[in-house]
Amino acid sequence: MITVLYFGYLREALGRNQETLEWMGDDSEALLDLLRARGPDWAEALAPGKVFRVVVDRQVTRGVVKIPDGAEVGILPPVTGG
Amino acid sequence: MITVLYFGYLREALGRNQETLEWMGDDSEALLDLLRARGPDWAEALAPGKVFRVVVDRQVTRGVVKIPDGAEVGILPPVTGG
């Protein structure tokens, strides 16, 4: 099981702040593919240019990230602070 | 007659804040030559690299400036504010 957190416009577009998922996948690309396969809304909201970063257990890394079972995974749209 | 004002280290080097001079010269180069001719202290204090600007009647202009009779002439060493 993993916990997935959604931020910014993703919360509205996907209708949730977070969810718990069965997880037997490998990395952030696999997770995004799984979520995109839920339907056109998901595919559009999580299209490649619309995901800024996937943050696993609050450790910020670049690019594709390994996701172990039990992880907390934040899916971040492009940031707009400051 | 013109009034000459000295600023910064020139006041100390030349021992005065200001003075009144007979004036029949033409421009700021003539004035500086006149003052430099007063002696080695003056020549050194007013050496070409040590005069930032000559300001006539509080109008800032670049380079050589005409000095009419009756003018107030500020002799400015390189500035060090801010």
Place this chain on the structure above:
Amino acid sequence: MWLKVDVQAAPFDLACEESALLAQAGDAGAVVAFVGRVRAHDAAVPLSALWLEHFPGVTEAEIARIAALAADRWPVTACRVIHRVGALAPGEGIVLVLMASPHRAAAFEAAAYLMDYLKTEAPFWKREDLADGSHRWVEARQTDEAARARWES
């Protein structure tokens, strides 16, 4: 470098923060402050409020990382960052950056660098609540990416 980072709903006070910074900045000759404010008319429809959310824990760590990168490049003696979240009215301060350095060019550049990275790396998201009752999530701007990229050349 002394560093303090806060993400908070409460307003910030520039004068208080500057005093606190100076107490920690050593013999710093230059302090640069940046304050970003909510603009009322960024869009065609007037703004009624700006709403900001962030990723708690990650945000603070990212800002600290960015400040450390700035301190690697410039002789910064003290740095203070406050970023607000929640609902903000037009005119209110969103973000405060204070940077102290012995040299003015370093203070200016380190503050500009921190802002450019904060805007493109720190996990904040803005929603504009408009006077007509609608709202929209602010989209990331290419100009912010370009501003950050200039430090990488």
Place this chain on the structure above:
Amino acid sequence: MWLKVDVQAAPFDLACEESALLAQAGDAGAVVAFVGRVRAHDAAVPLSALWLEHFPGVTEAEIARIAALAADRWPVTACRVIHRVGALAPGEGIVLVLMASPHRAAAFEAAAYLMDYLKTEAPFWKREDLADGSHRWVEARQTDEAARARWES
């Protein structure tokens, strides 16, 4: 552009000046403040005081001219400059520049530009009174000339 310039012996208050600026800055999203302070250990011998003199009338006009040049280059909505003269103790503020703009890059650049020109064009002179009783007039620095020259390329 709203502009206010003062050359004064009295200290300045950053918070007061920022409030006054914001009241005049319109819908400005970015404010950059620069404060230059007296350093205690710029020289080998500790400083007891810094003493500043200027050319009254000419100074204010030169600063206003420099601010107008900045407003020609960047969309500045409000600018405040205070420069102190007389005797200043270590740690005291010497100069305050506040620059408001719709855009942060413009606010940063206009403030840095104004400082670079002020340091090389405005008729101020600094004397350092040292702890050993001696004093020396500060000499103009080549680095300040270079900082100004970068805006002219």
